[in-house]
Amino acid sequence: MNFVEDLKWRGMLHDIMPGTDEQLKKEMTAAYIGFDPTADSLHVGSFAQIMLLKRFQLAGHKPLALVGGATGMIGDPSGKSQERNLLDEELLNKNQEGIKKQLAKFLDFESGAPNAALMVNNYDWMKEFTFLDFIRDIGKHITVNYMMAKDSVKKRLSAESKLGMSFTEFTYQLVQGYDFLWLYDNLKCKLQMGGSDQWGNIITGTELIRRKSGGEAFAITIPLITKADGSKFGKTETGNVWLDSARTSPYKFYQFWLNTSDEDAERYIKVFTLLPKDEIENVIGQHKEAPHVRLLQKKLAEEVTTMVHSKDEFEMAVEASQILFGKGTAQQLRSLDENTFLSVFEGVPQFTVAKPEIETGINIISLLAEKTGVFQSKGELRRTIAGNGLSINKEKISDADLLIKNDRLIGGKYILAQKGKKNYYLIIVE
RNA sequence: GGGGAGAUACCGAAGCGGUCAAACGGGGCAGACUGUAAAUCUGUUGGCUACGCCUUCGUAGGUUCGAAUCCUGCUCUCCCCA
Structure with missing residues (x-):
């Protein structure tokens, strides 16, 4: 051809x-x-x-x-x-x-x-x-x-x-x-x-x-690259998607492609990958038979992330995605070594609190709404807890009076707060 | 220049003396479902030292035991006539 x-x-x-x-x-x-x-x-x-x-x-x-x-x-x-x-x-x-x-x-x-x-x-x-x-x-x-x-x-x-x-x-x-x-x-x-x-x-x-x-x-x-829903291609809530890993982390980049709609992915894989025609047609065919597996998006994200970043960074992004979105558990989270942990949560909003604050035990409301800006107001935090929307280190929190102590720290210095399913915040204790 | 209508929370829009932190819709956030989707359903949507308190209905005053609601000045918007 x-x-x-x-x-x-x-x-x-x-x-x-x-x-x-x-x-x-x-x-x-x-x-x-x-x-x-x-x-x-x-x-x-x-x-x-x-x-x-x-x-x-x-x-x-x-x-x-x-x-x-x-x-x-x-x-x-x-x-x-x-x-x-x-x-x-x-x-x-x-x-x-x-x-x-x-x-x-x-x-x-x-x-x-x-x-x-x-x-x-x-x-x-x-x-x-x-x-x-x-x-x-x-x-x-x-x-x-x-x-x-x-x-x-x-x-x-x-x-x-x-x-x-x-x-x-x-x-x-x-x-x-x-x-x-x-x-x-x-x-x-x-x-x-x-x-x-x-x-x-x-x-x-x-x-x-x-x-x-x-x-x-x-x-x-x-042609102009469009999205089926009419919104602008190449933007996420957090802004433009860049090719530079300092501006858009490989994880975010991977996620951007993984989240494309079925319809868009079918067009994008042709435009943005070098895969040959028969392979693309094959993937599209498989995707149509089992759309929920999202083979098409995965393939697209893999190809593009590998090309723009690297194989290693792609694999890291997959690992991060599994922890963040898969059935990632508290044990899994704790088993990560520090480097992997940090790269998984790279690009996640981070807050720092002083170690003494935690050592004596700190009220969760104070920690998330005062010491850090994870929540705008205490009321918002209470509401989220009441609505079953808050997790710490992947464990649901249902008690607004919970005290956070040293034993909650991952690797002795991190706390992972999660608002809803997708919003992560990393609190660094030092 | 004359006459009329209006300004309510993120947006649209009810409310027209107390039961108003303010109906309803949209949006936002969260939960369920799911494919980290769409649609749908549910909850929530001023703050706090939270069965109570504080600040909010253009702005500044006033009437009243009590005002988003009544009166006055001011600012701005829209409409009609010149």
């Missing part, structure tokens, strides 16, 4: 410019995708694009990852994003480094193969380009009428938009178009890929290449 067919089967093809497939069959082709350097880590929202580059490289082509140092300063008017703050160069550099490190996990930058990946930053070629030169050499080739016809621009000019659009944002597509032109001229990049919201910007680039260099360039976009 070739690259384009594979994308099609995976539901990753939104739009493709005529001739693209032929070009890819003809020769090794370089393609680029732009990433916003607004943070030093990418999140799962960009993950589909990363996988796109990955597949591209696996198909024998040359992927270019462009970090939008220049474009990131401007802000794409697509979507409802407001004007963006300018990022300073130092931060940009730091973010670029972080992003490159992440991409290196997926793409081969180092091998020296002809199709080794390359990282570029449009700031490098934009920073010396003066405004006058730009409007004369580039602006000349694209009419305002053309630019105004883009959806991203039209939306912002329409009556419903209260925000208006600055000239800076308006020029965005031109700057991005110039990126493509530059890459075409300098690195023989003939294809730009991206999310479906980028189609208009990409086409401005191919148009610019045609008019200025008389060359032919191509475009592929992938």
Whole structure:
């Protein structure tokens, strides 16, 4: 199966410019995708694009990852994003480094193969380009009428938009178009890929290449990743899901994928894993026969967590999940060694209390609602206990006057409080 | 500028002198069920030194034994007319 067919089967093809497939069959082709350097880590929202580059490289082509140092300063008017703050160069550099490190996990930058990946930053070629030169050499080739016809621009000019659009944002597509032109001229990049919201910007680039260099360039976009329930993909209650383990722990990351709905998982496994078609179809088939086993989600979470983090971290996440959600018992909990214990509860809100507080025995209400912020108020805690919703170290608590003493400490220094089934809080005694 | 309606807890919305920490719905939280899901059902949803006390019904005063409820000033919102 070739690259384009594979994308099609995976539901990753939104739009493709005529001739693209032929070009890819003809020769090794370089393609680029732009990433916003607004943070030093990418999140799962960009993950589909990363996988796109990955597949591209696996198909024998040359992927270019462009970090939008220049474009990131401007802000794409697509979507409802407001004007963006300018990022300073130092931060940009730091973010670029972080992003490159992440991409290196997926793409081969180092091998020296002809199709080794390359990282570029449009700031490098934009920073010396003066405004006058730009409007004369580039602006000349694209009419305002053309630019105004883009959806991203039209939306912002329409009556419903209260925000208006600055000239800076308006020029965005031109700057991005110039990126493509530059890459075409300098690195023989003939294809730009991206999310479906980028189609208009990409086409401005191919148009610019045609008019200025008389060359032919191509475009592929992938659909926006959606969730069946209509909420935004890549977010949890606690915020964005990042690829960096310092921002989103491997455990949380694993959980994110494990919790996808049946319908979503079926689409995601095609987009976010490298598993071949027959294996995916097999898993989907098995899942349909026994949906409650959630084989599909498990497979998806395994593949993605292993790829983004590591096999070890994946196994740790599974172990943590079993303790937290399986029939984890107090004995099991106490049997963990300290390191495992801490990694299981990594990312769980933590509180610290002084050792003397516990030694004399402390009332549970005082401990959870005063010494720590596990509960907002004592009333809330009493209610939770009355509703059978509180556990300490995996044991249900039904007595609001319970005294917590040293013998409750796990490993001599930890107490695990649990509000309901899913909310854990770690109290460290030292 | 003239006239009218209104401001109640996270949101919507009842209440119009005591029995109001305030009906009901939504949302939130928890429990049961379950697939760590959805749907459903149940409980709970101001604070506390807790059969009692304290602070809350736009804001500041007043009437009253007693006010979210009545009166006055102020602020804001909505509607109609100019």
